[in-house]
Amino acid sequence: MDNFFIERSKQTPEIKFDAESGVLEIMGRSIPENTFDFFNPVLSWLDEYSKNPASKTVVKVNLEYFNTSSSKYILEILKRVKNIMNDGYDVLVEWYYEEDDEEMMETGEDYEDVSGLPFTLISVEED
Amino acid sequence: MMDNHIILSFKGEITSEIITMVLQIMETRLEAEEAKSSVKKKVFNVLVECMQNLYHHAEAELPGQEMTRKAMLEMYFLDGYYNIVTGNFIKNENVEMLKARLDKVNSLSKDELRQFYREILDNNQISSKGGANLGMIDMARKSGEKLEYHFTKVNDDTSFFDFKVRIGAKKKKAMEMA
Numbered sequence: 001m002d003n004f005f006i007e008r009s010k011q012t013p014e015i016k017f018d019a020e021s022g023v024l025e026i027m028g029r030s031i032p033e034n035t036f037d038f039f040n041p042v043l044s045w046l047d048e049y050s051k052n053p054a055s056k057t058v059v060k061v062n063l064e065y066f067n068t069s070s071s072k073y074i075l076e077i078l079k080r081v082k083n084i085m086n087d088g089y090d091v092l093v094e095w096y097y098e099e100d101d102e103e104m105m106e107t108g109e110d111y112e113d114v115s116g117l118p119f120t121l122i123s124v125e126e127d
Numbered sequence: 128m129m130d131n132h133i134i135l136s137f138k139g140e141i142t143s144e145i146i147t148m149v150l151q152i153m154e155t156r157l158e159a160e161e162a163k164s165s166v167k168k169k170v171f172n173v174l175v176e177c178m179q180n181l182y183h184h185a186e187a188e189l190p191g192q193e194m195t196r197k198a199m200l201e202m203y204f205l206d207g208y209y210n211i212v213t214g215n216f217i218k219n220e221n222v223e224m225l226k227a228r229l230d231k232v233n234s235l236s237k238d239e240l241r242q243f244y245r246e247i248l249d250n251n252q253i254s255s256k257g258g259a260n261l262g263m264i265d266m267a268r269k270s271g272e273k274l275e276y277h278f279t280k281v282n283d284d285t286s287f288f289d290f291k292v293r294i295g296a297k298k299k300k301a302m303e304m305a
Contacts, residue, residue, distance in 0.1 A: 010147065031150070031175045033143055033182050065168070067175050068261035075248055100165050103172075103269065110241065114249045126164065 001052070004045040012038050013063060017045060022054025026077075027062045030070040039073035046080040053084045062096035062124075063104070078115040085117065092118050099123045129161050129296060134209075135202040140195065141181040149178065149200075162209070162296040169269040170209045173292050174202065176262045177213050185215035190284050209294045216285045222278050225288070228260070229276050232267045240268050266292050 001019045008014035013028035024046075032038050059081055066074065078093065085091040093115070095108035105121055112119035134156055137149060153174060157167045177200065185198040198215040217225065235243055244264045267274055275291040 010151065031179075033146060033179055065172055065175065067172075067179060068265045069179065071248060071261060071265075100163070101168060102165065103169065106241070110245050110248065114245050 001048055004042070006042075013066075015042055017042075017049070019049055020054060022057040023060065024057065024077075024081075025060045025062070026074075027060075029064045030066040030074075032067075032070070035067075035069040035073055039070070039076070043073070043076055043080065046077060050080055050084050050087075053087075053089050056090035056092070057081060057084055058092050058094060060094045060096065061108075064098070075111065075114060078111060078117055082115060082117055092120065094120050094122055096122045096124055098126050100126065129204060129207070131203070131205050133201075133203045134160075135200065137201070138199045139197060141178060141185060141198050141200075143182070146178045146182060150175065153202075160204075166209070166294065166296055169294050170202075170211070173211050173266050173269055173294065176266055177211055177290070177292070180262060181213055181215055184217060184221075186217055186285060188216050188281060188285055204296070207296050209296060211292045211294070213288075213290045215288055216281065217288045219280065219284060219286055222286050222288075226276075226278065228263055229274055232263050233273045235267075237268075237271070240264060244268065270294050 003019055004015060004017040006012070006015040008028040011029065011032045013026050013030045016023075016025040016027070018024070030038075059078070061074070081091050081093070093112070095111065097104035097108060105123070108119065108121045112121075135149070135153060137145075139145065150171075153171065157171060160167060162170075181198040181200065185196045187196050196216075198213065200214075201210075201212040203210050203212075232240070232243075244261065247261055247264060263274065270292050272293045272295070275289075275293070277289040279287045279289070281287055
């Protein structure tokens with residue numbers, strides 16, 4: 001299937017999903033007012049991908065900011081990945097946060113708890 | 128000690144274009160602030176939530192004036208705290224629900240808020256306006272203080288909703304010291 005790419009903007013993240021390698025990256029910030037318009041195509045792509053996923057799927061979440069209406073959609077993405085795991089495939093979530101951003105680290109823990117997926121929390125140095 | 132100062136004052140209709148513009152300006156202004164970057168990040172996050180609340184929920188003062196959904200937004204630094212203040216009209220019929228939600232959030236401890244956040248994240252449906260009912264919980268977590276609010280009845284249809292979130296510029300070390 002085709003890969004999926006959305007360039008980042010001031011209010012929306014870069015989305016880079018590679019169907020062959022199974023690496024799904026979300027990078028930047030996600031603060032749009034109308035989250036449905038932005039995330040709906042992302043979820044549709046994942047629904048297709050779930051039918052025939054790579055042997056290992058790695059979701060890399062590297063967000064500087066996201067608003068609460070994006071947070072539901074991030075969980076929706078992870079729920080689809082959970083289904084892939086339940087189908088017997090390897091999955092991993094890599095959750096990146098800037099080293100002094102305790103909030104984003106805690107949010108990663110929240111998602112780990114709620115999604116029930118294997119998580120790695122990765123601290124990165126600030127630019 | 129940082130001096131007290133006004134950072135932003137806005138009154139008008141909150142459109143998508145205005146949000147983009149204000150956030151862009153505020154990003155530059157916050158960069159110039161002396162506070163730690165983790166504090167600035169919280170301030171920016173709360174500002175985003177506040178503006179999006181105004182965008183989705185501000186009502187006209189009188190019925191039939193839907194074209195003029197004016198709202199106000201202010202930010203100032205006072206005595207060690209960033210204060211983000213919003214004001215908007217809401218329908219009287221929504222006051223009770225909003226008040227109940229704010230009181231519930233204000234009644235919870237830090238750990239309880241986190242638990243509540245996880246519950247709502249997991250269970251709640253996304254509302255028609257895109258809100259996930261997480262906004263107030265998220266702001267309370269970022270603030271670490273009680274959310275301040277006041278409703279003033281304006282007429283038979285609307286009330287005015289004052290709302291304030293405070294974010295301390297100094298990170299609290301109380302827990303680590305205890």
